[in-house]
Amino acid sequence: MRSFQRGVLDLRPVVLTPGVSRYAEGSVQVEFGHTKVLVTCSTEERVPPHLMGKGTGWVTAEYGMLPRATHSRSQREAAKGKQTGRTMEIQRLIGRSLRAAVDLSTLGTRTLTLDCDVLQADGGTRTASITGAYVALVLALRSLQKQGVISKMPKLTPMAAVSVGVVGGEVRVDLDYEEDSKADVDLNIVATGDGRMVEVQGTAEHQLFDRKTLDAMLDGGLAAIQQLVAAQAKVLE
Amino acid sequence: MRSFQRGVLDLRPVVLTPGVSRYAEGSVQVEFGHTKVLVTCSTEERVPPHLMGKGTGWVTAEYGMLPRATHSRSQREAAKGKQTGRTMEIQRLIGRSLRAAVDLSTLGTRTLTLDCDVLQADGGTRTASITGAYVALVLALRSLQKQGVISKMPKLTPMAAVSVGVVGGEVRVDLDYEEDSKADVDLNIVATGDGRMVEVQGTAEHQLFDRKTLDAMLDGGLAAIQQLVAAQAKVLE
Amino acid sequence: MRSFQRGVLDLRPVVLTPGVSRYAEGSVQVEFGHTKVLVTCSTEERVPPHLMGKGTGWVTAEYGMLPRATHSRSQREAAKGKQTGRTMEIQRLIGRSLRAAVDLSTLGTRTLTLDCDVLQADGGTRTASITGAYVALVLALRSLQKQGVISKMPKLTPMAAVSVGVVGGEVRVDLDYEEDSKADVDLNIVATGDGRMVEVQGTAEHQLFDRKTLDAMLDGGLAAIQQLVAAQAKVLE
Amino acid sequence: MRSFQRGVLDLRPVVLTPGVSRYAEGSVQVEFGHTKVLVTCSTEERVPPHLMGKGTGWVTAEYGMLPRATHSRSQREAAKGKQTGRTMEIQRLIGRSLRAAVDLSTLGTRTLTLDCDVLQADGGTRTASITGAYVALVLALRSLQKQGVISKMPKLTPMAAVSVGVVGGEVRVDLDYEEDSKADVDLNIVATGDGRMVEVQGTAEHQLFDRKTLDAMLDGGLAAIQQLVAAQAKVLE
Amino acid sequence: MRSFQRGVLDLRPVVLTPGVSRYAEGSVQVEFGHTKVLVTCSTEERVPPHLMGKGTGWVTAEYGMLPRATHSRSQREAAKGKQTGRTMEIQRLIGRSLRAAVDLSTLGTRTLTLDCDVLQADGGTRTASITGAYVALVLALRSLQKQGVISKMPKLTPMAAVSVGVVGGEVRVDLDYEEDSKADVDLNIVATGDGRMVEVQGTAEHQLFDRKTLDAMLDGGLAAIQQLVAAQAKVLE
Amino acid sequence: MRSFQRGVLDLRPVVLTPGVSRYAEGSVQVEFGHTKVLVTCSTEERVPPHLMGKGTGWVTAEYGMLPRATHSRSQREAAKGKQTGRTMEIQRLIGRSLRAAVDLSTLGTRTLTLDCDVLQADGGTRTASITGAYVALVLALRSLQKQGVISKMPKLTPMAAVSVGVVGGEVRVDLDYEEDSKADVDLNIVATGDGRMVEVQGTAEHQLFDRKTLDAMLDGGLAAIQQLVAAQAKVLE
Structure with a gap:
């Protein structure tokens, strides 16, 4: 049985708690089952050097994990003096995804x-x-609009992300840690509620995958993303 | 008027929420007014090289701040590739204090x-x-005892810490950020509920301080610590 | 017109020159048009700590770019003191792919x-x-076998990789730099000659992509990989 | 018996040798018994970014130890590529103290x-x-005045620092290494000759300390500082 | 017998292949026997801070070795996060030498x-x-002239470099790795074709050397450099 | 006129003060005119990994400069987090030289x-x-012998080092900073008192040098080294 007594294509309980930070322009605590992430969106009135004078804005992301967020403690990246390849890969993915959202x-x-x-x-x-x-970003933009820093909201493309995997021969959506560690294939999808994709990253962990499996995973993932986008919309109402 | 409508020697509302981490041996979220810190205590069955073969244990601490924990975003230490002097100073202080607690x-x-x-x-x-x-450490030890890893609890010395400052000529306990930034003197005390001290760190920010001022600050701080130790005891009951 | 007068689903000229290093156990210079990569495979009779005592081997990869491999010079990573996120992401991808090949x-x-x-x-x-x-790895294993270090070749899964993109509305295979910089969608595929996939990484650069586009890109990419696997086989004959 | 045949509240022989550097604006070699520190004060006609345009100056400090300054050689911080937490803590303390002196x-x-x-x-x-x-700073300012860079000396607050500890149950001033390593309590005081304090940092090493002990340590420390300030004055005459 | 059947004062086969990079302003692949170095010369329309406003240009060099350039793989400097002392020493030598060439x-x-x-x-x-x-630099300058970036070629001093050693009691020119590792004395000379020197670096590896030996090594080295300068001239014709 | 009223081939006053460190096995303060270096020799009962089990010892060196050793303050290497190429080059030179001395x-x-x-x-x-x-090393070995750690002194080769330059057309020995900064050629020689060489490093700073000039510089340098070796012998008597 999967955690939270759910079916193979079901998400874990999703909780989006907006406004958890007193200081950030936008913030949310997002929970996918026992996974909890604190997201803040900070705004700054300048752009990186390569965009100066182009009249365009920028969206970037950083990702970190508290040392004891996991089953066993991992070394603090600040103490080690560098971010792991995994951290860099993830924060680059988040940044690219959110740049497509606005x-x-x-x-x-x-x-x-x-x-x-x-x-x-x-x-x-x-x-x-x-x-x-995505939620924190929208909240930050609303706060900028409320303060009169921006006169109208930029054009937004609501989007969300979910993981899909093949575990024990069956396609499952939103894997928890235990499932993830034994999955044969692992796919992360970032997409809109109507199935247009931003990022697709599939990896054969122990077993190659064919087109049919990929299709089944995409079907499951895109359906789940529709629900996630609905949850975002509700919290942003 | 001070934040939370309190008197000069009053603490901000203190909230200690134990067990906030699903994985850590001990954990607590501690709030002093709007300040919120997530503390986990992780245990490992080995000691640093300088203690090997001495039959003794070790307690150490690491400290970090989320980039947007403050009014304006600061650079992520993991991205910068090193911890600031302030971070190192604080985590050394926490480590020394907790080593005196067990x-x-x-x-x-x-x-x-x-x-x-x-x-x-x-x-x-x-x-x-x-x-x-201190709370997270006790909870971790209890969890070790429950699992039979240790047969009885080590000897503990309950202790807590508070800041005291001189602001506008008056001694105030548990300064918030705004008070802290305009304080003339800043004192951090770590002590037991009955006034025995572990650490005392006083700094003249804009104005030297005499013995009388130091005494008044110590009086205020030790009284507040008595309340904090009581709050710890309650949560550990 | 595309570089090398090729059609939208054609590869650039592919050259695989084996044995370019006098010292490495296996080596190849691979050219995809004007892109040239020197690949060596080095063997070492030990495994990383997390595999010790498990009787299994390991395959890992590192990636680098000479400072003036590109149109304008970029800073040397060794001089900067750290690898970029892009470098880390790529070398992790190469490592994962090759671990699936053996x-x-x-x-x-x-x-x-x-x-x-x-x-x-x-x-x-x-x-x-x-x-x-993949070629360097097979050559290295053959050299180990020839020296009697291994008695028989491990089981191999021939595989290759290609990029696919949507440029000016059409799906194109094996993008050169100029095409890549204006592509709306960018997809990297690692797969076997018979269409089983190891890695699929698709990114919307300026425009989201739907299932139909993804399917067309996969069709084009997997067909090209078939040719690349044939080219590998020829050189390994 | 204490080193240098001195009483519990006596300083070790203090030697202040001004002008030891041919190039620095101000310099002194300070000896507390066998402890020898070379201090230079360098001036620069600019301030850190956060003070630009405020018309105010800045005082900062850096601290280092030659690898074989101690009984056994320690690794060179420049070779290790980072300063220890201890070094950072000390140089922050020196900087804060001297900023209060001018x-x-x-x-x-x-x-x-x-x-x-x-x-x-x-x-x-x-x-x-x-x-x-403090001596090096005054000498540097005098040299700036002599060169006409500044027209008159800034307002100065003479100050000095001493350590106090509890060793074998008795309060002792100016601990040498051997005493320091077995002290139960360790207190560093920075103060003026008339007992106004700049910094007070007390640490329970093996044993908590009460108010009475703290008072006795402060008495001993402030009396010793009076002598150090007199020694500074003499050398600056 | 020496590698390539050569006499003690003979060079290994020297191959200079100009224009190996499609993008660099100047480039050459240089081979001294089995040693192969890819050299590019990149130009930038600015100078380091210490030369700003002086109307003069700058020449600098960076040196790197692919991890498996040698018999056994060495760690990638970019992955280690720092360049070795050897690398720094070599790139400083190359930079100084080439600054003397123009x-x-x-x-x-x-x-x-x-x-x-x-x-x-x-x-x-x-x-x-x-x-x-030297070849890459001249090619880059010619390319700048051709593009009209510079109106005439700067004054050039053709120069080359060779190693000389004492192996088994005899002076040998252009040591290969095996000879180098058993040489008693090792000398690197950078000079013009007519024997004027830019750099001379001699090191006693296992045995001190006297003036007579130094003279013999200089004779051999300068004669070899004459041939190298001729080879450069030919390729630059 | 040269500093210290000396002739072109004269050394500055040389002062060797042995035993300046209370803790190091061997130590000396060496002065060449206004240049002052504190040298300690520390011993450790182990060798680097590449020498383990070979029954041989090792000699290594580290070099540093106090930030204000020079006319203007330079950044502390420990604070910057890395040693400069110049520092690495110098400490490698010192290490190689001293390995030839024992x-x-x-x-x-x-x-x-x-x-x-x-x-x-x-x-x-x-x-x-x-x-x-060289002096610190001999003193350390004597101290090891005195303590009975070694039974007899290893075989020693007394050696010293001096700089020679061409300034204003004349060969000068032991350049001070001002001469050094305007020298056309700069040569550092490490040798024994009887003219056998350990290291020779000559650099054309603004002007190439011929054999005759090199010979004149070697003559001057080796003569000066004879005097330095005599000064070492005297202090080691």
Whole structure:
């Protein structure tokens, strides 16, 4: 039986708690089952050097995990003096995804930074981060509009992310840590509610996958993303 | 008027929420007003090289702040590739304080690591960390005892920490960020409920201080610590 | 017109020159048009700590680019003191792909390290690296067998990689730098000659993509991989 | 018997040798018994970014120890690639102390940097550093005045520092290394000759301390500081 | 017998292949026997801070070795996070040598960067690098002239470099790796074709050397350099 | 006129003060005019990994400069987090030189580390360091012999080092900073008193040099080294 007594294509309970930070322009705590990520969106009235003078804005992301977010403690990246390849890969993915969620040319000369810090990790931290980051970003933009910093909201493309895997021969959506560690194939999808994709990253963990399996995973993932986008919309109502 | 409508020698509302982590041997979320720190205590069955073969245990601490824990975003230490002097100073203070809270010789050949991660910072993050760390440490030891890893609890010395400052000529306890930034003197005290001290760190920020001022600050701080130790005891009941 | 006067689903000229290193156990220079990567495979009679005592082998990869492999010089990573996120992401992808190409349990207690150093970069450096790395790995294993270090070849799964993109509305295979920089969608596929996939990484660069587009890209990519696997086989004959 | 045949509240022989550097604006070699620190004060006609345009000056400090300043050789921090937490803590303490010694608003738009390099360490290196740094700073300011860079001396607050400890149950002033390593309580005080305090840092090493003990340590420390300030005055006559 | 059946004062076969990079302003692959170095010369229209406003140009060099350029794989410097002392020493030597090859005052406000990346190492990588770097530098200047960036070629001093050693009691020129590892004395010379020297670095490896030996080594080295300068001239014709 | 009213082939006043460190096995302060270097020799009963089990010893060196050893303050290497190429080059030179001064095979399984820290720099810091390091090394060995750690002294080759340059057309020995900065050629020689050489490093700073000039520089340098070796002998009597 899967955690939370759910079917193979069901998400874990999703909780989006907006406004958890007193200081950030936008913030949300996102939970996918036992996975908890604190996401803040910070705004800054300048852009990176390569965009200066182009009149466009920028969205970037950083990702971190508290040392004891996981079953056993891992070394603190700040103490080690560098971020792991996994961290870099994830924060690059989050950044790319969120840049596709907002029309940068209408953002003004400003940077939105999404900090995704994993408080507790039970699988799916990158997909929960992206799902939460969209909410934090919208909240930050609303706050800028309310303060009169921007006159109207930039064009937004609601999107969310979910993991899909093949475990014991069956396609399952939103894997928890235990499932993830024994999955044969692992796929992360970032997409809109109507099935247009931003990112698709599939990896054969122990077994190659064919087109049919990929199709089944995409079907399951895109259906789940529809629910996640609905959950985002509700919290942003 | 001070935040939370309190008197000069009053603490902000203190909340200690134990068991916030599903994985850590001991954990607590500690709040001093708007300051929120997530503290986990992780145990490991080995000691640092300088203690090998001595039959004694070790307690150490690490401290970090989420980039947007504060009014404006600061750079992520993991991304910068090094911890600031302030971070190092604070985690050394937490480690020393907690080593005084437990009889290391009765701890067995194991290390307890206290990770204090500031989710939101409104002054007093180091004193909240120490106050929470004591709780997380006791909970971790109880969990070891329950699992039969240790047969009896090591000898413990309950202790807590508070900041005291001179603001506008008056001695105030448990400064929030705004008070802290304009204080003339800043004192951090770590002590037991009956006034025995572990650490005293006083700094003249804009104005030297005499013995009388130091005495008044110590009086205020030790009285507040008595309340904090009582709050710890309650949560550990 | 595309570079090398080719059709939208055609590869650039592929050159695989085996044995370019006098010292490495296996080596190849791989060219996809103007992209040139020097790949060596080094063997070492030990495995990383997490595999010790498990009787299994390991395959890992490192990726680098000469500072002037590109149109304008980029800073040397060794001088900067750290590898970029892009480098880490690519070398992790190469490592994962090659681990799927060889049955690690039959490799013995040894590590094969694939160094992929880009001498000249005109798009597709990661896919050229993976395609070359498979050849270098097989050559290294043959050399071990010839020296009597291993008695028989481990089980191998021939595989190659290619990029596919949507440029100006049409699906194109094996993008060069100029095409890559204006592509709306970018997909990297690692797969076997008969269409079983190892890695699929698709990214919407300027425009989201639907299932139909993804399918067309997969069709084009898998057909191209068939040719690449044939080219590998020829050189390994 | 204590080193140098001295009583419990006596300092070790204090030697302040001004002008030891041919190049620095101000310099002194300070000796507390066998502890020897070379202190230089360098001036620069600019301030850190956070002070630009505020018309105020800045004082900062750096601290280092030669690898064989101690009984056994320690690794060179420059070779290790980072300063220890201890080094950072000490140089922050020296910097804060010296900023309290000079009225920054009358210093002009310039930075004074105090480099405290320990040639030989026998306990009390941070207190010797602060005591010497005050002398080097005054000498540097006099040299600026002589050169006409500043028209009059900024307002100065003479101050010095000493360590106090509880060893074998008795309060002792200016601990050498051997005493320091067995002290139950360790207190560092930075203060003026008339007992106004800049920094007080007390640590329970093996045993908590009560108010009475703290008072006795402060009495002993402040009396010793009076002598150190007199020694500074003599050398600055 | 020496490698390539040569006499004690003979060079290994020297191959200079110009134009190996499609993108660099100047490039050459230089081979001294089995040693192969890829050298590119990149130009940039600015100078380092210490030369700003002086109307002079700059020449600098960086050196690297592919991890498996040698008999056994060495750790990638980019992965380790720092360049070794050996690398730094060599790139400083190359930079100094090439700065002596071109009149910097006639170069304009620009920097030429010579990247010397060793693809295969069989002794003499630094001397091959310098010999190749002179060619790459001239090619880059010619390309700047052709594009009209500079109106006439700066004044050039053709130069090359060779290693000389004492092996088994005899002076030998252009040592390969095996000879180098057993040489008693090792000398690197950078000079013009008519015997004027730029750099002379002699090291007693296992045995001190007297004036007579030094003279014999200089004779052999300078004669070999004459041939190398001729080879450069031929390729630059 | 040269500093210290000396002739072109004269050394500055040389002062060797042995035993300046209370803790190091061997130590000396060496002065070449205004250049002052504190050299300690530390011993350790183990060797680096590549020598384990070979029954031979090792000699290594580290070099550093106090931030204000020079006319203007330079950044502290420990604070910057890395040693400069110049530092690495110098400490490698000192290490190689001193390894030639002692028969490593008779040293036992131990490492001697020479720390050369420049307190004041007026040119010639590397040659002063080597000259002092030989003295510190002998003193350390004598101390080991006295303690009975070694039964007899290893075979020693007394050696010293000096700089020579061409300034204003004339060959000068032991350049001070001002001469060094305007020299056309710069040569560092490490040799024995009877003219056998350990290291020769000549660099054309602004002007190439011919054999005749090199010979004149070697003549001057070797004569000066004879005097330095005599000064070492006197202090070691």
